[in-house]
Amino acid sequence: MEKKDIDWGNLGFGYIKTDYRYVSNFKDGKWDDGEITTDDKVVLSECAGVLQYAQTVFEGLKAYTTEDGRIVTFRPDLNAERLNQSAARLEMPTLPDGRFIDAVEKTIKANAAFVPPYGSGATLYVRPYMFGSNPVIGVKPADEYQFRILVTPVGPYFKGGAKPIVIKVSDFDRAAPHGTGNIKAGLNYAMSLHAIVTAHEEGFAENMYLDAATRTKVEETGGANFLFVTKDGKVVTPKSNSILPSITRRSLIQVARDYLGLEAEEREITLEEVADMAECGLCGTAAVISPVGKINDHGKEICFPSGMEEMGPVTKKLYDTLTGIQMGRIEAPEGWVHEIKL
């Protein structure tokens, strides 16, 4: 297979149209067989449920080339599970068993020429999504849905090394208790746009959201979970019903325990105790871990001992081990690395 003529090392994180995408429609209570198509346009009624009441959910994962030349994805079974949980919460149909992974495989295989080569730092970002497609004007779930997968090659998240970022404690809330913060839905992002634009204008890279009820506990950022390292070397991540269960964060906890022999714990973390942490990072598919050097809490600065020059030592070990597992340099736990057979 001939790769596309793309300058892989200089790609950004933007949409580039590829040759194929996957489409399946839900109608009369069932999903059709689904197919790969070249048509990148979605034609909808002006009154489609997604346009009126934001009935849409999505996933994000990546396909990449391992050291020994295989095209793989990372734990897509967890994305499949999470998409169904998100869909169920918004009264959307779930996908039948096996459908998600089959569709991901078909889409990546069709676009294999767009999967960046090993060592380029670039990956093929895979975006599965589902939305209500028939006209809805009274407030109720749609009757018809479309499930699609698009892929787009994206550049290395960190160009020239991962520099720690500065974030702020936000005055906006991301998710309500018992709300939709624990599902991957566009609505959680729409309401975060004003907060992130405001934070950027003030010179911060991200927002730290607190729990909406008491504003004392750490939740997450707009699109990544927090991970902290305590001064005695324990890995801790916030536990909350209103944060998105990040697959990267869950994997890092297991890596900390099983590969690095560290204690790792998911528990409530107060903003107050953050000042005592040794390291802080943001975890998600895109960057794996972005180190945080400083948090601004209404003018009061929390500076982590790991500083503003590089990742903290434990964060670095976690990052190197998980990326090593993903790229095939370190043996993966059973089922973590899913090969796309061409």
Ligand SMILES: *Cc1c(COP(=O)(O)O)cnc(C)c1O
């Ligand atoms: C997608 C997402 C994450 C990261 O999840 P991963 O499965 O690790 O990619 C974290 N928080 C939010 C709000 C997200 O939407």
